[in-house]
Amino acid sequence: MNVLHDELADFSHAIIKGAPSSSGVVAPPHYSVTIGLEVYRNNYRGNLQDALAGAYPVIEQLVGTDFWHMLARDFISLHGSCSANLYDYGAELGDFLEDYEAARSLAYLPDVARLEWACHHAYFATDAEPLDLARLSQVAPADHANLLLHVHPACRIVASVFPIVAIWQAHQAGGSFDIDWAGGGETALVSRQNDAVNVHALKADAAHWLEAVIQGQSLGMATAATLKRFPLFDLQETLLRFAALNVWTDFSLGETS
Amino acid sequence: MYPPATSALPCVAGIGLRAPHYREVLDTLPDLGWVEAHSENFFGGGAPLHTLLAVRQHYPVSLHGVGMGLASPAPINEGHLAALKRLCDVVQPARISEHLCWNTVNGDVINDLLPFPHTHAALAHVASRIDHVQAVLGRQLLVENLSSYVSFTSSEMSEGEFLAELVRRTGCGILFDVENLYVNVRNLGVDEDVFIRAIPAHAVGEYHLAGFSVRDGCLVDTHDHPVCDAVWTLYEKVLRHIGPRPTLIEWDGNIPALPVLMAEAGKAQLRMEACDECFA
Numbered sequence: 001m002n003v004l005h006d007e008l009a010d011f012s013h014a015i016i017k018g019a020p021s022s023s024g025v026v027a028p029p030h031y032s033v034t035i036g037l038e039v040y041r042n043n044y045r046g047n048l049q050d051a052l053a054g055a056y057p058v059i060e061q062l063v064g065t066d067f068w069h070m071l072a073r074d075f076i077s078l079h080g081s082c083s084a085n086l087y088d089y090g091a092e093l094g095d096f097l098e099d100y101e102a103a104r105s106l107a108y109l110p111d112v113a114r115l116e117w118a119c120h121h122a123y124f125a126t127d128a129e130p131l132d133l134a135r136l137s138q139v140a141p142a143d144h145a146n147l148l149l150h151v152h153p154a155c156r157i158v159a160s161v162f163p164i165v166a167i168w169q170a171h172q173a174g175g176s177f178d179i180d181w182a183g184g185g186e187t188a189l190v191s192r193q194n195d196a197v198n199v200h201a202l203k204a205d206a207a208h209w210l211e212a213v214i215q216g217q218s219l220g221m222a223t224a225a226t227l228k229r230f231p232l233f234d235l236q237e238t239l240l241r242f243a244a245l246n247v248w249t250d251f252s253l254g255e256t257s
Numbered sequence: 258m259y260p261p262a263t264s265a266l267p268c269v270a271g272i273g274l275r276a277p278h279y280r281e282v283l284d285t286l287p288d289l290g291w292v293e294a295h296s297e298n299f300f301g302g303g304a305p306l307h308t309l310l311a312v313r314q315h316y317p318v319s320l321h322g323v324g325m326g327l328a329s330p331a332p333i334n335e336g337h338l339a340a341l342k343r344l345c346d347v348v349q350p351a352r353i354s355e356h357l358c359w360n361t362v363n364g365d366v367i368n369d370l371l372p373f374p375h376t377h378a379a380l381a382h383v384a385s386r387i388d389h390v391q392a393v394l395g396r397q398l399l400v401e402n403l404s405s406y407v408s409f410t411s412s413e414m415s416e417g418e419f420l421a422e423l424v425r426r427t428g429c430g431i432l433f434d435v436e437n438l439y440v441n442v443r444n445l446g447v448d449e450d451v452f453i454r455a456i457p458a459h460a461v462g463e464y465h466l467a468g469f470s471v472r473d474g475c476l477v478d479t480h481d482h483p484v485c486d487a488v489w490t491l492y493e494k495v496l497r498h499i500g501p502r503p504t505l506i507e508w509d510g511n512i513p514a515l516p517v518l519m520a521e522a523g524k525a526q527l528r529m530e531a532c533d534e535c536f537a
Contacts, residue, residue, distance in 0.1 A: 003378060003411070004328075004373065004376070004378060005362065008329075008371075009363055012362045015371075024374070024409055024411050025408075025409060025410075026408055026410055027407050027408075028445055028446055031444075031475045035406075035472070035475055036407040036475060037406075037407065038473075039472060040367075040369065040371065040406065044369055047369060081366040081367070082364060083366060084323075084326060084334060084337050085337070086297070087300075122303075123304065124300070124301035124302075126301055127302030127303065127306070192303060195303050195307055196304075
């Protein structure tokens, strides 16, 4: 086993880092070991590049094909894969772009990448039954404050100081480039309904409240905190709107606070 | 101890089901013997899984894994195995297969199908991992021979001998990829007759056929071309020695229109039927 481990660690180093391989790796007379290893190196990079391109179609459109190739190559050289499922590859692209000198002029790129990753995650997330609202309506009013709402595994919130929802929508099929750059940032809610991934811009109060609920706060705590900051927050309307977006799967009753 | 190698797949030709054809297959329900899908593509829920379950209502499905890394030095990734188990529970595939390869060392994953030295130590290691996978799945696994671009001087046996011994020790079956054998014949000088003779015919549950490309004299298993004449000839030879089995056309790059893929499956079907007569 140790011998196998050492040989394969050496082989992996040759593929990932481009190091020369040990003398134990051989090729036939009609091509060299270098050519054989180069096939593995190309497969390694190519598979990761394809995975990134699959997850980040909007980023690729925003930066153009040539820049995208350079960006993907630089990302791959810093971030190896740690999952045998290629759909898990590329989660760190948003953070990577934060520090990527060549893309500094497109300051919104990191947040658009985070939004795309949330969409990618939502597409493959596990299934969950939607909440039965009739069951929720049977909860005694005295228990309302202790309700813990369970959020669908596909749901994610991405907040930005840029209009990321408008940018994202502009790059979907039939999207319009009517982006209000002066209108401030947007907070995106990503959810999945009938297998389709949806992106919605959230109002500030609804975003504030949903963030608290996702963090595990009870209905009472989350609503009190949101009302303190946003006195006009409408709990009923927000809760039902999120139900319509397939955000809720279930509920439970937390400890009495 | 696990369901035997005689397949629940019909002994006819099938196709690898890939995303560009999902809609057309479900809308038109073409005459396909069976389909094979890459397990990892369906580990989550949502559209991919629901599409596969819809397809499953009309065709036998075989699940073909590309990520288990049976020969990786690291312990089996239990999360990956649990995801495969969940998928098998909902899909109830006719077959489950993985490759005789590795993909993980020291936490680094190389998302590819990598060769390793065929030593006695590696044999014991891979056999124990196959035992574990089969125990968790409660099903026999088909293990596929690999296409390789380099080999290891430390190997102590051929790939065919390695596979035969895995069958003996674990009761696993074999997915015989004819194109992979052809690639190894051309790249590494593997003797096709020695390989075929080493393979226990009773354990072979499925064949794969595909096209390759050539880079600097090296045949690369790209699955982006039609099956070439030499691979058809080798397939006929394998059929004569081992007998007909469910046969899959794999096409993963430059994926053609569905009728082209089906026509390719038809060529395999003709050869199986011709061979049926010689086995009758």
